[in-house]
Amino acid sequence: MKVILFFKRPDGSSPVEEFIDGLTDKQAQKVVWVLGLIEDMDIIPSQYWKKLTNTDEIWEARIQFGGNIFRILGFEHGGSFVVLTNGFAKKTQKTPRNEIALAEQRRSKYLKENL
Numbered sequence: 001m002k003v004i005l006f007f008k009r010p011d012g013s014s015p016v017e018e019f020i021d022g023l024t025d026k027q028a029q030k031v032v033w034v035l036g037l038i039e040d041m042d043i044i045p046s047q048y049w050k051k052l053t054n055t056d057e058i059w060e061a062r063i064q065f066g067g068n069i070f071r072i073l074g075f076e077h078g079g080s081f082v083v084l085t086n087g088f089a090k091k092t093q094k095t096p097r098n099e100i101a102l103a104e105q106r107r108s109k110y111l112k113e114n115l
Contacts, residue, residue: 002039002076007085007106016072019087023070030065031072031087038082052095056104060095071095073103083110 006014020028034048038061052058052073061072061084073095074084085106088099 001042002080002082004035004039005081005083007074007083007110015086016074016084019072027065027068027070031061031063031070034061034063035072035084052100055100056107058100058103058107071099073099075103075107077111077114083107085110 006016008014020031023031038044038049048062050060050062052060057075058073059075059082061074063070063072069090070087071090072084072087074082077083085103086099088096
């Protein structure tokens with residue numbers, strides 16, 4: 001079992017919470033359902049949680065709702081925590097490099113402040 005945390009900016013706001021708040025109710029429910037799987041399952045199917053190759057330990061929560069594909073990036077910390085850093089609607093086959101870079105930057109900042 002894992003605990004999901006949201007990366008917070010210095011002002012206390014959360015990019016992931018803002019992303020989820022911008023979704024429709026049904027889309028947000030699907031996101032929460034997938035995050036529940038990540039929290040509760042010991043072995044999470046890669047359909048929902050997958051490590052991105054060629055990254056600095058960045059993982060993606062994978063959510064599909066109808067014709068929409070959403071991703072929430074984050075990282076695992078200490079074996080029992082998942083810290084989610086940013087979310088976006090996926091429009092291309094590859095995860096955008098700028099989203100990965102943002103997740104890596106936030107991971108580095110989080111680890112410096114929480115070790």
